[in-house]
Amino acid sequence: MDSLGAVLDILLPADDFTPSASASGIERDIADFVAESAMMTRLFLAALDWMDHLADRPFRDLAPSQQAEVMAFMETADFNAVPGRFFHILRALAVEFYYARAEAVVGLPLNATPQPEGYPPPWG
Amino acid sequence: MGLSGGHDAVVIGSGAGGAAAAWRLCQHGLRVLLLEAGPTFDPARDYSLDSPGWERQGFPVRPGSQAIISYGDLGMLDAGTEDLASWSRAGFPWRLPAGSPRPASANGYSHVLGVGGSTLHFVGEAHRLHPDAFRQRSLTGENIDWPLGYADLEPLYGEVEGVLGVAGATTDDGRWRSTAYPLPPHPLGPGALALQAAGARLHQHWQVNPHAVLSAPWQDRPACNYCGQCSRGCPLGDKGSADVTFLRQAGDTGRLTLVSDAIVTRLHAGPDGRIARLEAIVAGRSESVETPILVLAAGAVQTPRLLLLSANSEMPGGLANASGQVGRNFMETLSWRSVGMVPGLKGSHLGLPADAICWSPAQAGGRASAFRLNHTTLETGLNGPIGYATRLVSGFGETFKSALRESFGSALAVGAIGQVIPDARSGVDLDPAQRDAQGLPVARISSVLTDQSLSLLREMAKAARAVLAEAGATLAEEASSRDAFTATHVFGTARMGADSATSVVDPVGRSHDHSNLWITDASIFPTSGGGESPSLTIMALALRAADAVAG
Ligand SMILES: Cc1cc2nc3c(=O)[nH]c(=O)nc-3n(C[C@H](O)[C@H](O)[C@H](O)COP(=O)(O)OP(=O)(O)OC[C@H]3O[C@@H](n4cnc5c(N)ncnc54)[C@H](O)[C@@H]3O)c2cc1C
Ligand code: SF4
Numbered sequence: 001m002d003s004l005g006a007v008l009d010i011l012l013p014a015d016d017f018t019p020s021a022s023a024s025g026i027e028r029d030i031a032d033f034v035a036e037s038a039m040m041t042r043l044f045l046a047a048l049d050w051m052d053h054l055a056d057r058p059f060r061d062l063a064p065s066q067q068a069e070v071m072a073f074m075e076t077a078d079f080n081a082v083p084g085r086f087f088h089i090l091r092a093l094a095v096e097f098y099y100a101r102a103e104a105v106v107g108l109p110l111n112a113t114p115q116p117e118g119y120p121p122p123w124g
Numbered sequence: 125m126g127l128s129g130g131h132d133a134v135v136i137g138s139g140a141g142g143a144a145a146a147w148r149l150c151q152h153g154l155r156v157l158l159l160e161a162g163p164t165f166d167p168a169r170d171y172s173l174d175s176p177g178w179e180r181q182g183f184p185v186r187p188g189s190q191a192i193i194s195y196g197d198l199g200m201l202d203a204g205t206e207d208l209a210s211w212s213r214a215g216f217p218w219r220l221p222a223g224s225p226r227p228a229s230a231n232g233y234s235h236v237l238g239v240g241g242s243t244l245h246f247v248g249e250a251h252r253l254h255p256d257a258f259r260q261r262s263l264t265g266e267n268i269d270w271p272l273g274y275a276d277l278e279p280l281y282g283e284v285e286g287v288l289g290v291a292g293a294t295t296d297d298g299r300w301r302s303t304a305y306p307l308p309p310h311p312l313g314p315g316a317l318a319l320q321a322a323g324a325r326l327h328q329h330w331q332v333n334p335h336a337v338l339s340a341p342w343q344d345r346p347a348c349n350y351c352g353q354c355s356r357g358c359p360l361g362d363k364g365s366a367d368v369t370f371l372r373q374a375g376d377t378g379r380l381t382l383v384s385d386a387i388v389t390r391l392h393a394g395p396d397g398r399i400a401r402l403e404a405i406v407a408g409r410s411e412s413v414e415t416p417i418l419v420l421a422a423g424a425v426q427t428p429r430l431l432l433l434s435a436n437s438e439m440p441g442g443l444a445n446a447s448g449q450v451g452r453n454f455m456e457t458l459s460w461r462s463v464g465m466v467p468g469l470k471g472s473h474l475g476l477p478a479d480a481i482c483w484s485p486a487q488a489g490g491r492a493s494a495f496r497l498n499h500t501t502l503e504t505g506l507n508g509p510i511g512y513a514t515r516l517v518s519g520f521g522e523t524f525k526s527a528l529r530e531s532f533g534s535a536l537a538v539g540a541i542g543q544v545i546p547d548a549r550s551g552v553d554l555d556p557a558q559r560d561a562q563g564l565p566v567a568r569i570s571s572v573l574t575d576q577s578l579s580l581l582r583e584m585a586k587a588a589r590a591v592l593a594e595a596g597a598t599l600a601e602e603a604s605s606r607d608a609f610t611a612t613h614v615f616g617t618a619r620m621g622a623d624s625a626t627s628v629v630d631p632v633g634r635s636h637d638h639s640n641l642w643i644t645d646a647s648i649f650p651t652s653g654g655g656e657s658p659s660l661t662i663m664a665l666a667l668r669a670a671d672a673v674a675g
Contacts, residue, residue, distance in 0.1 A: 010520065010521060011520045011521070011524075012520070012521075012524075012525065013521060013522055013525075015522050015525055015526070017529070018525065068521060071520060071521075075518075075519075075520070079216060079217050079218045080218070084217075088216050088217065091520060092216070092514055095509075095510060095513035095514060096180060096510050096513075096514065099179070099508070099509040099510045099513055100176060100177040100179060100180050100510065101176055101177075102176040104509070105176075105509060107529050108509060108528075108529060108532050109470075109471070109473075109532065109533060110473075110508070110509075110532075112176055113173060113174045113175060113176060113178055114173045114174075114178060114351035114352060114353050115173040115174045115349075115351050115353075115359055115360075116174055116349075117349070118348075118349025118350050118351040118352075119349070119350045119351065119352065119474050120349055120350055121311050121350070121474075121475075123311075123313055123314055123471050123474040123475060124314070124471075
């Protein structure tokens with residue numbers, strides 16, 4: 001799973017408001033989640049191995065533009081084959097764990113939590 | 125300590141129907157023992173809406189708060205209805221092919237077991253059934269009539285609204301009222317206002333949706349602060365769930381004994397046909413409880429199960445089942461949802477969930493419609509970034525993150541719920557193989573959509589898409605009952621009627637077969653109505669039954 005952090009940072013890089021996926025610590029959440037299912041672990045190992053053997057060096061050592069190119073290919077790849085399925089499952093997990101963190105909500109018109117303030121009117 | 129002896133009536137289930145019946149019986153001076161299978165939830169402790177990660181949590185699960193349910197025939201996905209197939213812009217690019225069995229949705233039938241029942245996670249829409257809904261056979265030649273009319277329930281609706289603290293605005297499309305709503309209407313949020321404006325151009329009349337949610341402090345409860353999370357459990361207690369309304373007020377009479385974690389497993393009929401006693405597992409111990417009067421309100425799935433589980437050599441088809449109708453006529457929730465993105469719309473994540481309704485989307489107002497629309501952006505979870513990222517905004521990288529920020533608050537969702545005419549294959553029976561922790565067969569739900577339901581679904585889709593298009597939305601997600609069984613509103617499995625050959629209970633909810641058995645939950649609805657949310661009607665019927673019990 002050595003390239004997982006790099007893959008996550010291509011999905012969710014740092015920007016002016018929010019940290020990168022790896023800085024937010026979601027790599028551990030995802031690794032723990034995946035470890036609970038043998039099928040999911042097999043998918044992750046197969047996909048990351050495939051990504052690490054696309055060039056003469058592992059995915060994490062590719063140039064950012066090359067990494068983004070690989071991810072763009074995976075996004076539109078067949079969902080019934082490993083690259084496509086892995087992309088969509090990883091993306092779903094990544095955004096779920098990431099946007100569950102208070103620091104990821106910065107820049108959105110939201111409180112960190114719905115209570116105790118709520119959102120009293122006016123809303124215009 | 126045994127539970128027998130100190131009560132005049134036993135109520136099974138503390139949800140919408142059981143809580144209302146218990147309250148009314150206490151008011152009549154009866155001492156009531158209320159047995160509830162699930163635990164008590166503590167809003168402050170259990171509804172964690174004040175810590176990050178709230179969007180990942182649904183309504184909390186506590187030991188004993190979820191029943192095991194199995195599914196039988198849910199029908200097949202038909203190639204001819206692919207135009208109704210679910211999809212979402214940022215979801216998985218895959219769907220079940222036509223010819224596959226229709227699955228249960230992720231939630232399927234997942235009504236919480238707990239003190240307050242399904243009202244703990246309801247959204248609080250507080251609807252009266254349209255007067256025409258009681259006379260569907262007479263008016264259209266379809267389905268059946270109720271053995272009572274709107275006028276019989278009207279004063280009771282008003283009483284229920286007073287206990288819950290319903291906030292509303294106007295007469296609701298033919299649902300006449302003799303009393304005003306107790307509380308002023310909630311303001312419409314930005315999403316609802318956008319639909320109201322677009323709808324007006326299409327002759328769709330969008331208006332404030334009446335809610336059992338406090339728009340101002342009421343009795344001992346505070347006003348809503350619009351956190352938008354009603355189906356995750358309301359931490360303030362302003363939502364009129366049964367625990368903070370009927371049950372609290374019944375407790376104040378001093379005549380209610382409420383026992384949670386008390387799973388009723390069997391009813392016993394005596395030689396005179398009356399239900400003599402019941403068996404329950406109370407906090408792990410077996411109890412036998414006398415039932416001078418028994419009110420059964422375990423919901424439209426567990427009520428038929430309990431009657432079927434109580435079969436004996438004289439009544440091999442189960443109790444209260446001389447008609448053979450127990451478990452039959454099951455009606456699921458026929459639902460549709462279209463979501464669009466509206467450039468320039470801001471703040472659609474703000475307001476009260478389901479704040480606006482359109483009663484008659486496909487015809488002029490006044491007559492009953494077969495379905496209704498509502499504003500469902502918040503209810504469907506598009507009020508947090510995870511909802512947007514997993515369903516509406518695709519892509520990755522910086523472009524994705526900034527697209528999410530820019531579009532947040534511009535999603536607009538329209539939901540539709542429609543009438544269901546039960547299919548002969550639909551029903552609740554006992555699973556021949558699967559058992560629960562007590563070793564008893566679990567309830568098995570079969571529910572097949574008729575061609576009529578599927579064509580109504582197409583009408584619902586058309587009306588939802590039309591108002592979104594008029595609002596300037598580009599569609600980003602659609603989902604419906606076509607692809608998955610859903611069951612927030614379920615009915616019909618112990619239906620009421622005047623004829624004991626075709627119904628389980630009489631027009632006031634009393635069993636045709638057992639003179640001291642009354643049923644006061646959603647199972648007694650003969651028909652579903654045209655998409656109205658049912659709790660107000662369940663409660664009004666429960667008051668009516670309790671009045672009849674007390675004579
Ligand atoms: C997510 C969601 C949103 C909803 N939104 C709305 C809405 O906005 N407006 C509306 O009107 N309706 C809404 N509904 C529907 C509404 O909540 C139900 O229709 C209503 O609560 C049903 O009432 P009931 O009395 O039939 O059953 P319930 O409220 O489900 O009560 C049944 C009770 O019986 C108990 N029980 C079951 N078996 C046993 C047993 N063997 N022994 C003892 N106790 C038992 C259960 O634990 C439960 O407490 C919603 C439902 C859901 C799930
Ligand atoms: S929106 Fe209002 S009723 Fe709903 S959970 Fe929040 S405070 Fe309670």
